[in-house]
Amino acid sequence: xxxxxxxxxxGILGGGQLGKMLLYETRKWDxxxxxxxxxxxxxxxxxxxxxxLGSLLDFDIVYNFGKDVDVLTIxxxxxxxxxxxxxxxxGIKVYPQPRALRIIQNKATQKLFYTDNEIxxxxxxxxxxxxxxxxxxxxxxxxxxxVWKSAQFGYDGxxxxxxxxxxxxxxxxxxxxxxxxxxNFKNELAVIVSKSASGEVKTxxxxxxxxxxxxxxxxxxICPARIEEHIAQKAQEVALxxxxxxNLVGLLxxxxxxxxxxxxxxxxxxxxxxxxGHYSIEASYTNQFEQHIRAILDLPLGKTESKVxxxxxxxxxxxxxxxxxxxxxITEILGLEGVTPHIxxxxxxxxxxxxxxxxxxxxxxxxxxxxxxxxxxxxxxxSK
Amino acid sequence: xxxxxxxxxxGILGGGQLGKMLLYETRKWDxxxxxxxxxxxxxxxxxxxxxxLGSLLDFDIVYNFGKDVDVLTIxxxxxxxxxxxxxxxxGIKVYPQPRALRIIQNKATQKLFYTDNEIxxxxxxxxxxxxxxxxxxxxxxxxxxxVWKSAQFGYDGxxxxxxxxxxxxxxxxxxxxxxxxxxNFKNELAVIVSKSASGEVKTxxxxxxxxxxxxxxxxxxICPARIEEHIAQKAQEVALxxxxxxNLVGLLxxxxxxxxxxxxxxxxxxxxxxxxGHYSIEASYTNQFEQHIRAILDLPLGKTESKVxxxxxxxxxxxxxxxxxxxxxITEILGLEGVTPHIxxxxxxxxxxxxxxxxxxxxxxxxxxxxxxxxxxxxxxxSK
Numbered sequence: 194x195x196x197x198x199x200x201x202x203x204g205i206l207g208g209g210q211l212g213k214m215l216l217y218e219t220r221k222w223d224x225x226x227x228x229x230x231x232x233x234x235x236x237x238x239x240x241x242x243x244x245x246l247g248s249l250l251d252f253d254i255v256y257n258f259g260k261d262v263d264v265l266t267i268x269x270x271x272x273x274x275x276x277x278x279x280x281x282x283x284g285i286k287v288y289p290q291p292r293a294l295r296i297i298q299n300k301a302t303q304k305l306f307y308t309d310n311e312i313x314x315x316x317x318x319x320x321x322x323x324x325x326x327x328x329x330x331x332x333x334x335x336x337x338x339x340v341w342k343s344a345q346f347g348y349d350g351x352x353x354x355x356x357x358x359x360x361x362x363x364x365x366x367x368x369x370x371x372x373x374x375x376x377n378f379k380n381e382l383a384v385i386v387s388k389s390a391s392g393e394v395k396t397x398x399x400x401x402x403x404x405x406x407x408x409x410x411x412x413x414x415i416c417p418a419r420i421e422e423h424i425a426q427k428a429q430e431v432a433l434x435x436x437x438x439x440n441l442v443g444l445l446x447x448x449x450x451x452x453x454x455x456x457x458x459x460x461x462x463x464x465x466x467x468x469x470g471h472y473s474i475e476a477s478y479t480n481q482f483e484q485h486i487r488a489i490l491d492l493p494l495g496k497t498e499s500k501v502x503x504x505x506x507x508x509x510x511x512x513x514x515x516x517x518x519x520x521x522x523i524t525e526i527l528g529l530e531g532v533t534p535h536i537x538x539x540x541x542x543x544x545x546x547x548x549x550x551x552x553x554x555x556x557x558x559x560x561x562x563x564x565x566x567x568x569x570x571x572x573x574x575x576s577k
Numbered sequence: 578x579x580x581x582x583x584x585x586x587x588g589i590l591g592g593g594q595l596g597k598m599l600l601y602e603t604r605k606w607d608x609x610x611x612x613x614x615x616x617x618x619x620x621x622x623x624x625x626x627x628x629x630l631g632s633l634l635d636f637d638i639v640y641n642f643g644k645d646v647d648v649l650t651i652x653x654x655x656x657x658x659x660x661x662x663x664x665x666x667x668g669i670k671v672y673p674q675p676r677a678l679r680i681i682q683n684k685a686t687q688k689l690f691y692t693d694n695e696i697x698x699x700x701x702x703x704x705x706x707x708x709x710x711x712x713x714x715x716x717x718x719x720x721x722x723x724v725w726k727s728a729q730f731g732y733d734g735x736x737x738x739x740x741x742x743x744x745x746x747x748x749x750x751x752x753x754x755x756x757x758x759x760x761n762f763k764n765e766l767a768v769i770v771s772k773s774a775s776g777e778v779k780t781x782x783x784x785x786x787x788x789x790x791x792x793x794x795x796x797x798x799i800c801p802a803r804i805e806e807h808i809a810q811k812a813q814e815v816a817l818x819x820x821x822x823x824n825l826v827g828l829l830x831x832x833x834x835x836x837x838x839x840x841x842x843x844x845x846x847x848x849x850x851x852x853x854g855h856y857s858i859e860a861s862y863t864n865q866f867e868q869h870i871r872a873i874l875d876l877p878l879g880k881t882e883s884k885v886x887x888x889x890x891x892x893x894x895x896x897x898x899x900x901x902x903x904x905x906x907i908t909e910i911l912g913l914e915g916v917t918p919h920i921x922x923x924x925x926x927x928x929x930x931x932x933x934x935x936x937x938x939x940x941x942x943x944x945x946x947x948x949x950x951x952x953x954x955x956x957x958x959x960s961k
Contacts (some may be wrong), residue, residue: 528877
């Protein structure tokens with residue numbers, strides 16, 4: 194099969210920043226692409242060969258979009274899986290496979306999958322409706338604090354809340370959800386596992402994550418994680434075990450907790466390029482987006498080692514600003530060594546919205562981390 | 578001035594592979610772009626915000642194209658300079674400046690510029706017409722061998738020929754040209770100098786080039802050049818001297834000869850991102866395309882050092898093949914470590930046409946060079 198400057202067509206469900214970064218790679222290899230997104234202002238709109246406007250959750254729209262592509266992939270997991278299954282039945286290569294998306298899309302199903310496969314994860318209870326949680330608390334079946342997660346359609350910290358007292362349950366949507374024990378962790382880690390259609394598997398180094406307390410969004414991603422070698426190895430093993438059982442073609446980003454007792458627990462997974470892998474564009478021999486393309490086109494997987502140390506800072510909309518975006522002090526941070534901003538192209542900012550990220554690379558991790566701090570303190574995503 | 582996700586508009590004259598790679602950077606920073614090219618199949622056609630079809634050499638087309646942009650730049654120097662001067666007079670920022678393009682666009686003018694400014698270059702004679710060369714030979718004013726170069730519109734080895742005997746002059750266009758002494762060189766080197774609008778200057782490391790004997794196109798670019806430190810320093814100094822005198826905003830790629838006597842002579846220059854800087858996408862902290870954008874938007878220049886050793890192999894159309902392109906064995910080379918192909922997106926191949934390039938990076942230069950050899954031997958640009 195010829196992919197390069199050929200008639201081969203790759204379909205991508207979702208036109209956000211992950212899709213946009215995926216398109217750098219399809220452009221680099223002159224692979225024809227067709228993108229589906231529900232927004233006229235999707236960052237992917239230019240740079241793909243064909244852009245289709247429509248809902249990712251509508252069966253007919255997704256089915257009709259996928260019928261004429263050779264390989265269909267996603268940049269977001271909240272898509273109509275029934276349509277993907279029909280396309281798969283009709284012979285379209287759909288990577289990651291719908292079967293795997295079903296497990297991941299619903300967080301309750303995902304948690305059950307871990308327990309069924311003896312993959313270490315934090316204890317949890319499943320509820321058909323948020324309203325049922327109160328009874329469970331009254332009956333002593335559940336105690337504070339715990340993490341409430343809506344089973345479906347959570348994204349960028351939406352659909353996740355730490356519940357410390359009964360009042361915290363107010364204003365939560367009354368949907369299928371889970372209540373997870375709070376994990377008292379030393380570190381939040383992540384490992385990206387890539388698997389090609391013919392079964393080649395390569396993992397990226399373990400990265401260390403730091404979350405923004407309120408927004409529950411990653412603030413720093415540090416590669417390699419500053420942890421002991423045996424912990425890194427254990428994290429890799431757990432990530433590989435999850436990947437082995439989910440068994441999907443493409444990328445699987447596995448978010449992990451390192452507990453105070455140095456247990457490794459799976460937090461959650463994403464079946465696609467992931468925020469925790471953005472550092473790879475500047476730091477790795479093969480960035481995660483190119484690796485995803487290699488995997489789903491069944492090309493040899495690229496080298497996942499790093500050339501240099503990398504730290505990634507998310508650019509999220511500052512609180513109190515909504516409207517036309519302005520990146521305050523971006524010129525100043527461009528004056529710091531090894532700093533590369535990525536601007537996703539969303540015209541409007543709002544509090545905690547993911548607007549871009551900045552990668553800082555350096556031979557020396559200590560220096561990279563210092564510069565990252567400076568970047569974080571200087572730049573601010575505000576509105577005009 | 579806000580460039581990122583704003584109304585700011587960058588105009589680019591030329592929609593070839595250099596423009597295409599420039600657009601990765603404008604996309605990365607969400608900078609609005611408008612591209613002019615004479616081909617419906619220009620590699621830039623997607624990924625720019627607006628594509629305009631038209632001749633780069635037509636005064637009205639270039640003038641009208643440039644009127645509504647904030648900054649105008651080029652990816653090829655063969656453009657209508659009169660139009661650029663008018664735009665500059667009317668307040669449009671044109672980088673590189675038309676004044677500098679005038680010196681560079683005509684190779685005779687370029688050579689005179691070197692001699693006028695005491696910049697070391699090979700001896701040459703200027704001719705109004707190729708036909709005048711024969712008389713000069715008969716009169717003993719010129720002797721074999723020498724290099725014939727048409728004064729204008731030479732590109733990718735077009736307009737350059739080594740003349741060893743009188744017959745070699747046949748079939749050459751009867752145009753303004755120069756006859757240059759053949760330089761008996763040890764190495765061909767290049768240095769890319771970047772200068773921002775406010776005068777910040779940074780140079781990239783010296784690279785070493787290897788040319789294809791017939792096509793006169795670069796076969797390998799090796800960074801850093803495997804030469805003695807004092808030679809590298811001398812090369813940097815000469816490049817900086819050229820840049821200082823041409824004094825343009827943007828990138829200046831300076832091609833140099835290292836003679837048997839370790840003299841450094843200027844071969845020629847290009848006022849834009851250059852083939853000798855493609856390695857920088859994978860190997861450098863700041864690639865040449867991002868650096869060009871930083872320079873013309875007067876942002877701080879990025880770090881020009883390398884993360885790892887880099888070798889670049891051009892992918893040119895194989896002799897004997899013309900038509901729909903096929904990249905033979907590209908899957909095999911993707912299986913080699915540190916290998917990144919760039920496919921420019923030209924649907925049709927023909928002998929020696931630049932179709933793409935492959936970058937090989939490694940911590941160890943020796944290994945990178947070996948893999949590059951393997952890449953070169955394996956991959957072949959043919960037609961269906």
